[in-house]
Amino acid sequence: MTTPRDLLIIAMDMESSRPVERGDLSLALAAAETIDLLGGDDIALTEGRIVPGLERAMADLLLDEAVSSLTRTEPYESVGDWLWRRGRGLSETYLTALEAEGLLTRRRRRHWLLVRDDGFELVDSPARRVASSRWAADEPVLAALGEAVGIRDQQAGESPGTAGDGVEAVLDALNDALSELSAERQRRARRRQDAAADNVQRGY
Structure with missing residues (x-):
């Protein structure tokens, strides 16, 4: 198993103080992939940018997909940009993979906190x-x-303390991305509230 797979399992298995948003989890899964690739010396971080190592086949298909999608030309990609690009829809990708491997089953009623209409x-x-x-x-x-x-x-x-400047840099980039995503949700919520108030004033 890999860190992103373990993270998804824990997100489904553990109670938390708030629902885990799919976008947040997708970014965190991308960060987990990045940390695993750092640990395997498949990438390095230089001035906040991801420098790919020699491309090799990975035992895990999703990590292999991540390696294949790395930017391999200078000036390379910043950690933050990579998390946004790789993380797009990544929670769904991992759910599909775990279901195909028989680690999940579908059910209509959900008790775990990852936001979905149909539960696993x-x-x-x-x-x-x-x-x-x-x-x-x-x-x-x-x-x-x-x-x-x-x-x-x-x-x-x-x-928790984490070993290595590279891991800390990835976690810092993740927290920045999560803060940005949270701020965007708040802006959208305010726009919806303002639109609802306008409709009330107009008699709708």
């Missing part, structure tokens, strides 16, 4: 147990990603 349910599997063990051990990277999307309560303990 985790099946009991070694992958689920590995992710749960990693989460229970408070593994730093997984804990930091969970905290970023709200499935780990920061008040429950100190913020």
Whole structure:
């Protein structure tokens, strides 16, 4: 299993203080992929940009897809731009992959907090147990990603420390992207509220 797969399983398995938005999770999955690629020396970070290493086949198909889509010409791509590009619809991609692997089953009624109209349910599997063990051990990277999307309560303990400037740079870029996405949601909500108020004044 990989960090993004473990993160998705935990997002489905754990209760959180607020629903996990699909956009937030997609960005976090892209960040998790980036951290795994850093750990495998498939990429390096130079002045906030992702420098690809030698392209090689990855054991995980989704990580292989990520590597194949890296920008391989200078000045390369910033971490933030990569998270936005790679993260687009990534939660759906991972859900589809886990369903195809038999790790999820569909059901109409949902209890977990990832926002969807039709729900998925985790099946009991070694992958689920590995992710749960990693989460229970408070593994730093997984804990930091969970905290970023709200499935780990920061008040429950100190913020997890992560090793390496590269990992910290990815997490910083993720938090910036999440803040930007949250601000955009607030702007859209205000526009809807303003439009609703205008309709009331006009008698609609």
